[in-house]
Amino acid sequence: MADLVESKPLSGFLDVLPEDAAVFERAVDSLKAVFRKYGYAPIDTPCIYSYETLTGGKAGVDKQLFDWRKGDEGGKHIALRFDLTVPLARYVAANFQKLTFPFKRYDVGKAWRGERPQKGRYREFYQCDFDTVGTTAATADLETALVMADSVAAAGAERFVIHLNDRQILNGLLESLGLLAQSEKVLRVVDKLDKIGEPGVRAELTQAPPVVAGSQDEVGLGLSQKAADEILAFTSLSKEKQGDDLWKTLEERFSSCDRARKGIERLRFVATGAANLRGTERFQVDLSIARGLGYYTGTVYETLLTDAPEFGSVCSGGRYDDLASSYTKQRLPGVGASVGLSRLLSALQKIKPEASVATPCPVLIVTSQDVDPFEGVRIADILRRASIGADLFPQAIKGAEDSSKLGKQLKYGDARGHSFAVIVAPDELVRGAVSVKDMKTQKQDEVALEALASTLRSRLFP
RNA sequence: GUGAGAGUAGCUCAGUUGGUUAGAGCACCUGGCUGUGAACCAGGAUGUCGGGGGUUCGAGUCCCCUCUCUCACCCCA
Numbered sequence: 001m002a003d004l005v006e007s008k009p010l011s012g013f014l015d016v017l018p019e020d021a022a023v024f025e026r027a028v029d030s031l032k033a034v035f036r037k038y039g040y041a042p043i044d045t046p047c048i049y050s051y052e053t054l055t056g057g058k059a060g061v062d063k064q065l066f067d068w069r070k071g072d073e074g075g076k077h078i079a080l081r082f083d084l085t086v087p088l089a090r091y092v093a094a095n096f097q098k099l100t101f102p103f104k105r106y107d108v109g110k111a112w113r114g115e116r117p118q119k120g121r122y123r124e125f126y127q128c129d130f131d132t133v134g135t136t137a138a139t140a141d142l143e144t145a146l147v148m149a150d151s152v153a154a155a156g157a158e159r160f161v162i163h164l165n166d167r168q169i170l171n172g173l174l175e176s177l178g179l180l181a182q183s184e185k186v187l188r189v190v191d192k193l194d195k196i197g198e199p200g201v202r203a204e205l206t207q208a209p210p211v212v213a214g215s216q217d218e219v220g221l222g223l224s225q226k227a228a229d230e231i232l233a234f235t236s237l238s239k240e241k242q243g244d245d246l247w248k249t250l251e252e253r254f255s256s257c258d259r260a261r262k263g264i265e266r267l268r269f270v271a272t273g274a275a276n277l278r279g280t281e282r283f284q285v286d287l288s289i290a291r292g293l294g295y296y297t298g299t300v301y302e303t304l305l306t307d308a309p310e311f312g313s314v315c316s317g318g319r320y321d322d323l324a325s326s327y328t329k330q331r332l333p334g335v336g337a338s339v340g341l342s343r344l345l346s347a348l349q350k351i352k353p354e355a356s357v358a359t360p361c362p363v364l365i366v367t368s369q370d371v372d373p374f375e376g377v378r379i380a381d382i383l384r385r386a387s388i389g390a391d392l393f394p395q396a397i398k399g400a401e402d403s404s405k406l407g408k409q410l411k412y413g414d415a416r417g418h419s420f421a422v423i424v425a426p427d428e429l430v431r432g433a434v435s436v437k438d439m440k441t442q443k444q445d446e447v448a449l450e451a452l453a454s455t456l457r458s459r460l461f462p
Numbered sequence: 463g464u465g466a467g468a469g470u471a472g473c474u475c476a477g478u479u480g481g482u483u484a485g486a487g488c489a490c491c492u493g494g495c496u497g498u499g500a501a502c503c504a505g506g507a508u509g510u511c512g513g514g515g516g517u518u519c520g521a522g523u524c525c526c527c528u529c530u531c532u533c534a535c536c537c538c539a
Contacts, residue, residue: 340539
């Protein structure tokens with residue numbers, strides 16, 4: 001015998017079993033329904049791009065890309081997309097004259113990262129993006145928050161909190177400290193507050209920068225203690241105060257800073273509006289969240305599951321001033337977010353492992369070895385014509401090698417989770433009837449063929 | 463890329479200070495039950511002990527190298 005070849009997927013890639021795929025498909029359907037309800041239209045975009053397109057011409061982003069070695073286009077380096085937002089930016093730039101703005105689209109698809117996998121982090125994963133492109137209006141930011149709440153709930157999460165912030169406020173603070181140029185690095189460190197705590201963040205902010213520029217293992221921005229104090233005092237504000245207290249404090253603190261005041265105004269609109277429509281327990285102003293992504297410039301969102309915060313954010317997003325600046329001179333502001341469905345579902349599975357079934361059909365047709373196998377196909381067909389999902393256990397003609405006994409067929413039905421078995425056997429068949437067995441209660445009774453569809457329908461959907 | 467841990471049956475794992483033929487549970491197959499599953503009883507099949515080298519009379523066990531996976535860092539859904 002030839003040596004067998006590895007059948008397991010690569011690390012960070014997932015096989016999905018039927019029972020999990022059923023959950024996944026339901027979740028996707030629910031999400032899409034939410035997106036459509038808010039006016040987002042579906043689009044589709046390619047998975048592979050040239051390096052240049054993916055990175056937007058910027059250096060340094062390519063570290064996490066999933067390389068594609070074969071199929072180079074005229075020597076061009078190509079790679080898989082790492083999210084759905086970059087493809088959107090490119091798409092909007094490429095189809096600018098065909099689209100109507102504000103443009104709202106959703107896109108459900110896979111993205112790839114070339115990094116080491118970890119808990120809740122894969123190298124291939126699904127994202128469900130929705131964005132509103134071509135407006136700076138704060139209502140779009142507020143509606144984005146609502147879509148996030150509705151989608152995470154629709155995917156099956158019960159307890160979660162959407163953290164809200166606006167980068168303009170922190171940027172205002174940094175501006176007053178003369179640190180605006182380092183904004184992105186500072187935001188990234190601040191973003192780790194929940195993970196490494198205040199001492200950790202303070203250390204990273206004040207430690208000397210890496211000796212070797214660009215080193216990945218050393219951290220440190222070399223800020224002054226005073227700057228670190230200011231930053232930490234600011235981010236802890238939302239931990240001490242929420243609601244009107246917080247707004248009042250912020251407005252006083254930043255009364256002379258134009259940039260921050262705009263951010264406060266918008267954040268207040270979004271946070272109070274969202275809490276008003278979906279409940280205060282769903283939304284929380286959190287001045288410490290920043291999002292690592294560089295293109296966010298205003299509102300930022302992050303969603304944590306109350307029962308599984310260790311999985312990280314399951315739905316994040318933000319507002320950007322100019323999404324497609326790398327691809328077009330047209331300025332395209334917008335706001336959007338992404339449901340990390342692979343992560344969300346793996347977290348939900350941990351919170352409440354649901355007994356789900358491996359079959360989409362409620363009914364299994366099993367046939368005795370003593371009847372013409374055609375009867376099974378015929379009876380299954382009756383149910384399908386009546387729009388009742390019916391799976392027929394493949395049954396060979398009597399005496400054939402792989403003809404299965406009733407017991408084995410019922411065992412299969414049990415393993416797959418069918419609700420009812422329709423047993424086709426000679427005694428009933430001569431009377432023009434079959435036996436219908438409830439797989440849970442084990443009760444079974446004889447039903448005439450003419451009444452089969454209606455009987456099953458009433459039992460399946462009482 | 464950096465650091466830590468782990469690789470034994472399809473899955474989860476046990477395997478004593480190195481000792482003959484490597485085990486258990488679950489799952490699977492067969493029969494008890496020629497017209498009835500998830501319970502029970504009896505039986506059955508399954509392993510290059512991740513790979514390579516070394517020490518030894520003898521290695522799943524000790525040493526070295528290598529590969530892979532997991533967790534964490536970086537970064538992020």
